[in-house]
Amino acid sequence: MKDLFYNDPEQIKRIVEEFSSAILPLKKPDQPFFSKYRVFNYKEELENAEPFGYEAQDPEEFIKNFAGYFENAVNWDSTGVLYNVHPNVNVYGQVASFIAGFANPNFAQDISSGKLMLIEKQLINYFASLAGWDSGQVGGIFTFGGKGTNLYGLKVALDKTFPNLREQGLQGKIKVISSDLGHPCHVEVCNWAGIGINNCIRLKTENTTLPVELFKETFEEIVKNGEKLPLIILNGLTTLNHAVDDIKGIAEARDEIVEKYKLDYIPHIHTDSVLGWVYLLLARYDFDANPLSIRPDILSTMKKKYLLMANITYADSFGADFHKTGFCSYSSSLFMTKDKKSLQNIEYSYREDDTLEFSKYSPYNYSLELSRSPHGPVSAYATLKTMGVEGFAQVLASLTESFRYLKDVFHAQEHTQVLNYNEDSNLLFFVFKPRKDISFTENMEPGLVEEIKAFNTGFYQFLIHKLEKGEAYIFFSCSRSHKYLGQSFGSIKVYSWNANFNVEEAKKVTYHINELFEEYIQGFEATKDYNIFDFLDVKGVNK
Numbered sequence: 001m002k003d004l005f006y007n008d009p010e011q012i013k014r015i016v017e018e019f020s021s022a023i024l025p026l027k028k029p030d031q032p033f034f035s036k037y038r039v040f041n042y043k044e045e046l047e048n049a050e051p052f053g054y055e056a057q058d059p060e061e062f063i064k065n066f067a068g069y070f071e072n073a074v075n076w077d078s079t080g081v082l083y084n085v086h087p088n089v090n091v092y093g094q095v096a097s098f099i100a101g102f103a104n105p106n107f108a109q110d111i112s113s114g115k116l117m118l119i120e121k122q123l124i125n126y127f128a129s130l131a132g133w134d135s136g137q138v139g140g141i142f143t144f145g146g147k148g149t150n151l152y153g154l155k156v157a158l159d160k161t162f163p164n165l166r167e168q169g170l171q172g173k174i175k176v177i178s179s180d181l182g183h184p185c186h187v188e189v190c191n192w193a194g195i196g197i198n199n200c201i202r203l204k205t206e207n208t209t210l211p212v213e214l215f216k217e218t219f220e221e222i223v224k225n226g227e228k229l230p231l232i233i234l235n236g237l238t239t240l241n242h243a244v245d246d247i248k249g250i251a252e253a254r255d256e257i258v259e260k261y262k263l264d265y266i267p268h269i270h271t272d273s274v275l276g277w278v279y280l281l282l283a284r285y286d287f288d289a290n291p292l293s294i295r296p297d298i299l300s301t302m303k304k305k306y307l308l309m310a311n312i313t314y315a316d317s318f319g320a321d322f323h324k325t326g327f328c329s330y331s332s333s334l335f336m337t338k339d340k341k342s343l344q345n346i347e348y349s350y351r352e353d354d355t356l357e358f359s360k361y362s363p364y365n366y367s368l369e370l371s372r373s374p375h376g377p378v379s380a381y382a383t384l385k386t387m388g389v390e391g392f393a394q395v396l397a398s399l400t401e402s403f404r405y406l407k408d409v410f411h412a413q414e415h416t417q418v419l420n421y422n423e424d425s426n427l428l429f430f431v432f433k434p435r436k437d438i439s440f441t442e443n444m445e446p447g448l449v450e451e452i453k454a455f456n457t458g459f460y461q462f463l464i465h466k467l468e469k470g471e472a473y474i475f476f477s478c479s480r481s482h483k484y485l486g487q488s489f490g491s492i493k494v495y496s497w498n499a500n501f502n503v504e505e506a507k508k509v510t511y512h513i514n515e516l517f518e519e520y521i522q523g524f525e526a527t528k529d530y531n532i533f534d535f536l537d538v539k540g541v542n543k
Contacts, residue, residue: 032475037467075197080477095384107372109363130280132313139340142376146274147185149319152335153270156342157231173227208243236273242425245307251314277320282306322380332376419484428494456490
């Protein structure tokens with residue numbers, strides 16, 4: 001029993017080595033999974049699982065059995081994994097979090113966490129400066145994910161709009177504005193808060209962003225209907241388009257309507273920037289001197305995204321997912337608000353000022369969670385420190401250049417059609433053409449659309465079949481719902497946020513995709529539906 005709890009550093013080194021020796025060799029650089037891919041049945045696996053026993057299991061036997069659960073685990077360090085915004089992990093961030101766990105802190109209050117909680121405060125101040133906010137006035141808190149940051153945004157918005165919300169609950173007719181390119185959780189938080197999904201207005205975007213005039217018309221209509229608009233959720237880099245809304249323009253339009261109708265509240269603008277926050281780091285990059293010698297066209301794209309994201313200064317709050325574009329493991333998310341009072345007033349019982357001393361920092365007085373892991377702040381802190389702005393700028397440049405290369409190559413091929421060629425996004429949507437002479441236009445014949453979709457979803461089934469046999473070295477997703485020219489073609493989605501992905505790796509990916517395609521057209525008939533498609537298909541979202 002004694003060896004199950006901490007004794008000394010050598011004990012920890014030995015146990016870590018035992019786990020590492022059993023599991024990490026499964027992470028092969030050229031393999032997208034820790035094992036051959038296998039579609040298993042949960043009921044069968046549960047029936048055959050080793051039962052929990054009365055007596056303690058031998059640690060060596062436990063580690064051996066535990067290693068078996070890494071079957072089908074994705075090897076995010078493989079540059080052949082091109083599945084969604086999911087990074088490989090900064091090892092210093094991961095190990096720092098692991099070591100912090102030996103202090104077993106609860107980030108609900110500093111008295112049980114020691115100085116480790118200062119890390120969260122440092123990160124809040126850092127992101128306040130990046131956003132151009134007054135660090136003395138801002139508030140922030142790490143939470144359970146991007147959905148959590150949006151839920152916090154909704155909560156502080158409701159509290160500002162309804163001062164007696166805590167005692168009396170929601171009153172009157174309430175609307176929330178988002179857009180059709182907003183994340184599904186924008187609707188979901190309205191469900192969780194009891195507002196109702198039908199009261200989340202998903203305005204139609206134009207050229208991937210929310211039109212200011214459409215927003216104004218909608219807001220005015222809400223006012224005239226006697227309804228209230230506590231929250232406006234804007235996009236700070238959408239998942240599928242990497243689009244950023246006109247934050248400044250929407251903020252000015254909001255203020256104009258508030259003044260016009262003499263409203264007794266100001267709608268809260270939350271920017272869902274869980275992906276786009278990373279471009280705020282470029283506030284510290286010298287675009288004129290360009291010390292990293294980034295290619296001019298790539299530098300121009302990066303600067304454009306930074307300038308769009310810099311308008312976050314006009315928002316009232318925003319979110320950042322470090323487990324998405326920040327090379328941390330799940331989950332590490334930060335909610336930031338321009339006015340700390342809106343956060344600390346949630347339970348009416350907490351205040352902070354410059355006299356704050358150790359033993360008095362207690363986020364549990366206002367946080368959704370009363371138990372908070374140190375993982376989010378610690379992993380983000382370690383990653384930002386060990387990579388620096390320079391490291392992030394290098395990765396952003398490499399990803400931008402790599403996806404520009406992929407778009408150019410697939411655009412030039414006769415047998416492929418790129419669906420997002422003109423977007424400045426670090427992802428590729430394309431389809432294979434069943435015949436090279438097919439031209440893509442609006443209002444294509446429905447039968448042809450279905451033929452193209454079947455051809456591409458069939459290719460994806462073929463990819464999974466090859467992964468099962470251990471004969472494929474790439475893994476990406478296929479979207480049944482992604483739309484191009486108003487129609488769904490079963491788009492192949494190639495997406496990477498791997499710090500090691502570069503043009504050379506992109507060339508290998510191109511070669512292997514085309515190699516698989518040549519084999520696919522020789523004849524393949526799926527014998528089962530693998531049902532592994534895009535996350536947003538699962539959410540029932542049409543993009």
